[in-house]
Amino acid sequence: MEDKTTKKSMSEAERLELAKKLDKELDEFINNLPKRTQTDKPLEEGWQEELENHPFFMKKPPEPGDKLHPLYEGLQQLKYDPLENTPVELATSYKEDGNFNFKHKNYRLAILAYTEGIKVRCGDVDLEASLLNNRSAAHFYLKNYRSCLRDCESALKLNRTYIKVKIRAANCCFQTAQYDKCIELCDTILDSEPGNKDVVKLRQDSVHKKKDKERNSRKKELDFKRRLKEEELLLTEIRNRNINIDSKNNSLSIQDLEVHFPALVENKVHLDEENNLVWPVVFLYPEYQTMDFVQSFPENNLLIYYVNEIFSVPAEWDTEKKYTPDKVNVYFENSKLQKVYPVDTQLTLKQILQHEKYLLKAGTPSFIIFSKDSAAEKNFLTKY
CATH class of the missing domain: 3.10.20.90 (Phosphatidylinositol 3-kinase Catalytic Subunit; Chain A, domain 1)
Known part of the structure; x- marks a missing residue:
């Protein structure tokens, strides 16, 4: 996604001139397309690629680092010029780009777009919450559970009614073994949706996992204490035998x-x-x-x-x-x-x-x- 800090602002006259030029070039492009009859020879190779690279016919947005068509650059400048768009308009444009990439499962590009929208700090609470919500969803599909959870928590600070965000946050807590937090979120969700079977199951799984984690923690602690006891007994027996040990600190360890x-x-x-x-x-x-x-x-x-x-x-x-x-x-x-x-x-x-x-x-x-x-x-x- 093009960095908006590198764009030059355009005057009203320049905008009108660019729009006029775009219209003219589009007309010329369409008029110059080869007109074929049944007796025509096949078109030259590359015409389809050239057509798809034209901003009015491209089927997918350019990837970062791709060479941009001049018309596309002009359209981008019109769309993302901070002097020609309000913060809300800019944030909305980035959100639309993110939604487009999300729809086509380009989750990393979606995250980049949503991030640019968040950085605008447009002041519209609902829009900012929506950007954070959407970015958390993209992180979730990429299994970036900790990043997803951070975005969910930020979105909920702006809008605590987001049930889907709470569910996503609870799943992230489960995936990152934060079972107490997961149970707490599930309880909050079930207060509003007591019949949500998926959340009920998630809560039950978290309770079981929490018990397993606590049991394993106790076992590790007992194993650690037993090992320390065994090691101390071993060192004591070696000392009792007066065996000379090459020790770094002149104290057997x-x-x-x-x-x-x-x-x-x-x-x-x-x-x-x-x-x-x-x-x-x-x-x-x-x-x-x-x-x-x-x-x-x-x-x-x-x-x-x-x-x-x-x-x-x-x-x-x-x-x-x-x-x-x-x-x-x-x-x-x-x-x-x-x-x-x-x-x-x-x-x-x-x-x-x-x-x-x-x-x-x-x-x-x-x-x-x-x-x-x-x-x-x-x-x-x-x-x-």
């Missing part, structure tokens, strides 16, 4: 136990039914730049149990078959001290984590494994 390995994000440390810690564990093989994961490693299990299980069958990458339970060394690294320490695989995970030099990072115990006396192991140890 649940965030310090967040797993950083994608394969283990669903397997965070937790307590079993007997309050034993169950950890996700990583085995690293720097020689081959690969790793293994144990999703659930109970703290009272021996490390050797998993070493035996992992290396019971040679891994695909172990082409030399040198990684066997009796031919591997296991280490842990303290990144702050920049040192590595050998691990006794006959100890439980709990005993290993309680080692005074063990520093647990990202909620995931990790161990480095090499083939005994291999060149890769010797080269690794020289770095520490």
Whole structure:
């Protein structure tokens, strides 16, 4: 829609001259249309498109950004010139444009037209209420429920007798889960139309949805409290074991136990039914730049149990078959001290984590494994 702030005002003489020119050009256009007989050849291509672009024959209004026919521009200037039209006339013109687009289901163009009409602030309360009402309807068809509700509320401030607007507002409240407000609007409508079955059903649906929402809210609150309790118990058990945790604030929090390995994000440390810690564990093989994961490693299990299980069958990458339970060394690294320490695989995970030099990072115990006396192991140890 053309911005009325860019139009130049026209004098009375210019208006008469433009009207005369429009009449003359229309006459010339009609007179110059090819007159056909049965023996005539087909008209040149494009004549129908040219005809439809003429403002007197076009079947639909131009879209925003379309090139306008000069006659159409002139008509637009006559129609929307604020110096040639009263505010009420301008607002009415924009309303008519909006209604035309609404009728043809061009709801976005309708919204643009109604908005221009509202911006005029014509001072006619009924007309302004009608523009807001119509724009709310266009928003509703586009499922812009919050925008629709705002327009409904503005329209009702100007005219509280709009039953259709109240019904539309109630539906918007339902769609946006504002069930108390929906019920209140339904009650107001039913005071005037007690037999409105659609509103009765909408109210009943809102009551049911409200109960579901409240029940879900209570459940979420209970789940949140239970999770907090479980997390606090978990942190207490870890503190009681004197396990050194790499903490950002030197105070253990649940965030310090967040797993950083994608394969283990669903397997965070937790307590079993007997309050034993169950950890996700990583085995690293720097020689081959690969790793293994144990999703659930109970703290009272021996490390050797998993070493035996992992290396019971040679891994695909172990082409030399040198990684066997009796031919591997296991280490842990303290990144702050920049040192590595050998691990006794006959100890439980709990005993290993309680080692005074063990520093647990990202909620995931990790161990480095090499083939005994291999060149890769010797080269690794020289770095520490």
